[in-house]
Amino acid sequence: MSINPRQTTESRQAEIIATMVRLSAERSPAEITTTDIAKAMGVTQGALFRHFATKEAIRLAVVEWIDEHLMFELLAAKERSPDALTALKAMFMAHVGFAKAHPGAPRLIFGELQQPASSPVKQRVQQIMQRYRQTLSQTLAAAIEAKLIRADADCAAAAALFLGAIQGLVIQSMLSGHTEQMVQQAVGVLDLYLAALGVKS
Amino acid sequence: MSINPRQTTESRQAEIIATMVRLSAERSPAEITTTDIAKAMGVTQGALFRHFATKEAIRLAVVEWIDEHLMFELLAAKERSPDALTALKAMFMAHVGFAKAHPGAPRLIFGELQQPASSPVKQRVQQIMQRYRQTLSQTLAAAIEAKLIRADADCAAAAALFLGAIQGLVIQSMLSGHTEQMVQQAVGVLDLYLAALGVKS
DNA sequence: GGCGCTTGTAAGTATTAAATCACTTACTAG
DNA sequence: CTAGTAAGTGATTTAATACTTACAAGCGCC
Numbered sequence: 311m312s313i314n315p316r317q318t319t320e321s322r323q324a325e326i327i328a329t330m331v332r333l334s335a336e337r338s339p340a341e342i343t344t345t346d347i348a349k350a351m352g353v354t355q356g357a358l359f360r361h362f363a364t365k366e367a368i369r370l371a372v373v374e375w376i377d378e379h380l381m382f383e384l385l386a387a388k389e390r391s392p393d394a395l396t397a398l399k400a401m402f403m404a405h406v407g408f409a410k411a412h413p414g415a416p417r418l419i420f421g422e423l424q425q426p427a428s429s430p431v432k433q434r435v436q437q438i439m440q441r442y443r444q445t446l447s448q449t450l451a452a453a454i455e456a457k458l459i460r461a462d463a464d465c466a467a468a469a470a471l472f473l474g475a476i477q478g479l480v481i482q483s484m485l486s487g488h489t490e491q492m493v494q495q496a497v498g499v500l501d502l503y504l505a506a507l508g509v510k511s
Numbered sequence: 512m513s514i515n516p517r518q519t520t521e522s523r524q525a526e527i528i529a530t531m532v533r534l535s536a537e538r539s540p541a542e543i544t545t546t547d548i549a550k551a552m553g554v555t556q557g558a559l560f561r562h563f564a565t566k567e568a569i570r571l572a573v574v575e576w577i578d579e580h581l582m583f584e585l586l587a588a589k590e591r592s593p594d595a596l597t598a599l600k601a602m603f604m605a606h607v608g609f610a611k612a613h614p615g616a617p618r619l620i621f622g623e624l625q626q627p628a629s630s631p632v633k634q635r636v637q638q639i640m641q642r643y644r645q646t647l648s649q650t651l652a653a654a655i656e657a658k659l660i661r662a663d664a665d666c667a668a669a670a671a672l673f674l675g676a677i678q679g680l681v682i683q684s685m686l687s688g689h690t691e692q693m694v695q696q697a698v699g700v701l702d703l704y705l706a707a708l709g710v711k712s
Numbered sequence: 713g714g715c716g717c718t719t720g721t722a723a724g725t726a727t728t729a730a731a732t733c734a735c736t737t738a739c740t741a742g
Numbered sequence: 743c744t745a746g747t748a749a750g751t752g753a754t755t756t757a758a759t760a761c762t763t764a765c766a767a768g769c770g771c772c
Contacts, residue, residue: 316719316768338625340541343759354721359761361719420621424539427688436686460706467699474679474700475672482671485637487628498668499675505661506707517738517749545730555751557732562749566730 322361325351326368327375334414339421370431373422376415377438383408384445394453395509399500401449402476406496409480410489416480443469453507460508468507475499523562526552527569528576535615540622571632574623577616578639584609585646595654596710600701602650603677607697610681611690617681644670654708661709669708676700 317325329350333342344365348355362368387400409416425432446469453459479499483492501511518526530551534543545566549556563569588601610617626633647670654660680700684693702712 319719322719337627338541340539340625344761345759353719355760356722356762357720363761365760417625421625423682423685424541424618424622426538432686439683439686464699464703467696467703470679470683470696471672471676471700471703474675474677474682476675477679477682478671478675481624481675481678482640484624485633485640495668495671498665499672502665502668502672502707505709506703508706520749523749544728546728554749556730557752558750560731 319361322357323371326358326361327372330368330372331375331412331414331418334417334421335412336414339414339418366431369418369422370434372418373431373434373438376412376418377434379412380405380408380415384442388445388449393458394449394456395458397449398446398453398472399504401446402472402500402503403493403496405476406479406493409476409483410492413483413489416477417484439473442473446472450507458509463507471503471506475503520562523558524572527559527562528573531569531573532576532613532615532619535618536613540615540619567632570619570623571635573619574632574635574639577613577619578635580613581606581609581616585643589646589650594659595650595657596659598650599647599654599673600705602647603673603701603704604694604697606677607680607694610677610684611693614684614690617678618685640674643674647673651708659710664708672704672707676704 326347329347330339330342333339333346333350337346344358345355347368348358358368362371383404384401387404388397391397391400419435422429422431422435427433447465450459450463450465450468454461454463454465476496479492479496482495483489505511527548530548531540531543534540534547534551538547545559546556548569549559559569563572584605585602588605589598592598592601620636623630623632623636628634648666651660651664651666651669655662655664655666677697680693680697683696684690705712
């Protein structure tokens with residue numbers, strides 16, 4: 311270590327966020343201390359507070375990082391798809407791929423879920439989920455419009471089931487402890503989900 | 512207070528478990544301290560350790576309580592159903608009903624999910640989920656046998672989506688903070704899920 | 713080359729947690 | 743009535759934790 315003793319706050323913030331996400335892949339995010347983060351970065355614990363005022367600020371920044379990067383992947387998947395149905399499939403697999411690439415991310419989100427409603431971090435998570443649902447509903451409506459899925463499909467329920475399907479896969483991988491099977495399981499679950507929308511496989 | 516100052520270990524254990532589940536409905540289970548439990552029960556903190564050796568023993572007992580009572584509801588739902596498809600519907604709604612009746616229960620389970628694989632409490636959760644999946648797979652296979660659902664349905668994926676659908680509803684209610692909508696949302700999601708199995712509504 | 717700002721360290725503080733311990737009180741059997 | 747046992751108290755111990763502070767040292771700028 312000690313290659314780059316001094317760095318800018320900006321790069322240190324990014325490093326703290328990345329370390330938090332990385333450490334969350336194996337341990338419970340709630341139990342990760344500022345000392346843990348500092349040790350993993352090769353600095354002292356007090357140094358963290360040069361870059362974030364409180365630990366809650368770290369958690370908020372982490373949630374925002376997840377939002378930004380997940381949404382980037384989802385939008386990219388959507389935009390490279392020729393139609394709404396292909397977009398749904400691509401978004402599903404992109405989300406699963408993100409969870410596989412960053413196993414700490416869903417753990418962090420689940421951890422924030424537990425917090426009281428007043429917590430600003432949880433409010434951010436609420437906002438993220440709500441926007442996600444909206445995007446899904448719109449895409450589902452577009453797919454209906456293009457006669458790619460059942461005309462009588464319930465968009466709200468379909469959006470809920472989309473998210474639930476992914477969350478179920480993630481929980482399953484959290485239980486087993488390895489993310490390898492998740493992607494292949496995802497294919498089967500996605501197939502079934504599409505059948506619910508009246509898509510022939 | 513102070514109606515029944517002294518009670519048996521057995522009844523105190525039950526009271527501790529019930530208090531833990533109740534308090535988990537509003538706060539993060541990981542942040543509930545032995546002092547919180549004791550205060551809610553009207554005893555001193557030290558008294559808890561007359562009835563459980565460690566806090567982890569409390570968590571284990573809580574998980575076992577959830578297992579016992581949830582499985583009871585699921586089996587009851589299954590047994591009062593004339594066929595496998597009706598059983599699936601009844602189990603789905605029974606599980607959602609349980610989550611509504613005991614909002615702390617899913618929070619506790621999600622909390623244990625975060626723990627390292629070596630934790631005995633998490634191992635118990637793993638076991639519970641595995642048995643649940645098996646039960647679902649069997650019921651799904653029986654439904655195929657009876658030609659109540661698509662013959663080419665992937666039972667493993669269908670079991671995963673069943674659990675995911677419920678977990679998605681629970682997460683949604685944890686986000687919004689109220690369980691009222693959950694049951695009516697569940698009806699829509701269940702309908703969609705059944706469509707995936709080729710059931711006409 | 714000195715100056716000021718930023719980033720770092722090392723030590724320290726206040727708080728909170730689970731667990732323990734000495735002691736007390738209620739109930740029950742002989 | 744008395745002795746034993748189980749349940750409860752309240753004070754204490756030990757170990758962490760988030761955050762602070764006094765001081766040191768690098769970096770850009772003139």
